[in-house]
Amino acid sequence: MGKQVMARDPFTYLHYPDTPPSSPTLLTESQPASSASSMCSTEDTLVIKATKHSILDFFNCVTTKQAPIDKDMYVYRKLAHEELLDMAKKYIPSISDLCTSGKLSDWLTKDGRFGRTSYTRVAGVRTRCRALWVMKNEYQDNALQIVFNHRSYQQTVRSSTNWITIGYARKSKSNEPFKTRVALLQKMVKNLHVKSLCEKVFVSPVCTADSPLLKRDLVLTATAVDAVNELRHNDGDFQDLIMFAKATNLSIRLVVLDYAGLSSNPADLREFTKYEKRHVHSKSSRSNKS
Structure with a gap:
């Protein structure tokens, strides 16, 4: 993946090792080389589920409106609505079932990136086009495998030792009915447990993306309290997450199910990371003394 893409969101583009190859087939004297090569299986083309978020993630991975650092990996193009839709079809075959080319263009414009x-x-x-730097085809597979790396992620989680995977989900303030909010949060909790293999899941039921992390959920509204109590299979709010991080001796893998990430405030995120590192260092020092 190009450095430009990873630099835009270093907390998203974390590389996990690819699936280990199967054991090689040994040639025998009676088995010609040509037949052995025909037996080798190749990985299937990556197929991405069509959702609005996955479509935006796809374009964020393979295109950029700013001139990339590694220009040799990109081509500058002016693309019509239909060309953008066709570009996505290779990896998101069912995209046409979800949106038209006009709807896709509307999503891209409103997203801002x-x-x-x-x-x-x-x-x-005279045609309406969007000017973008597009990653060359030969680089797209690898870049997308890194971003949409669910299978290799699960294998990494299952093979890890001395690690615990915890999840975090957040819902912004909105006017949706209480039951709808709880139902959406419950689905997020389920996905974190089942798909992301999280052993513990924490939630912020009513919270803005830029709220200070160390103070997040410090004072819960009545709606937030009721939502946490209604949810099944959750382990508390963000303050409970902080307390768990302080108490555990295991290394933590944090999975965040939120389009804005853990926080939309980079400075606050760095401060939170420093805070957690200080406590990790303090715990390890006490353990060594004992």
């Missing part, structure tokens, strides 16, 4: 459209003459016809 992909610039705006402008009129350009294509074959003499």
Whole structure:
């Protein structure tokens, strides 16, 4: 993956090792080399489930509106709505069932990371296009495997020792009914347990993405308290997560199910990380003394 892509969101693009290859087939004298090569299986093309978030993640991975650092991996193009839709179909075959080319363009514009459209003459016809740097085809597979790496992630979790995987989910303030909020949070909790293999899951039922992490959920509203009590298979709010991190002697793998990430405030995120590191160092020092 290009450095430009990873630099935009270093907390998302974490590389996990690929699935180990199967044992090689040994050639025998009676088995010609050509037949052995025909037996070798190749990995299937990555297929991404069509959701609005996965589509935006796809384009964020393989395109950028800013000139990339590694320009040799990209091509500058002006793409019509239909061309953008066709680009995604290779990896998201069912994208047309979810959105039209016009709807896709609307999502990209509102997201803010992909610039705006402008009129350009294509074959003499005035066409609305979006100017983007597009990753060359030969680099896209590897880049997308790193981002959409669910299988290798699960294998890494299952093979890890002295680690615990915990999950965190957050819902912003909104006017949706209480039952809807709880149902959405419950689905997130389930996904963290089942898909991300989290042993513990913590939630912030009513919380903005930029709220200070160390003070997050310090004072819960009545709605937040009721939501936590309604949820099944959760281990408390963000303050409970902080206390757990202080108490455990295991290394923590934190999975965040939130489009904005753990926080939309990078400075606060760095401060929170420093705070946790200080406590980890303090715990290890006490353990060594004992």
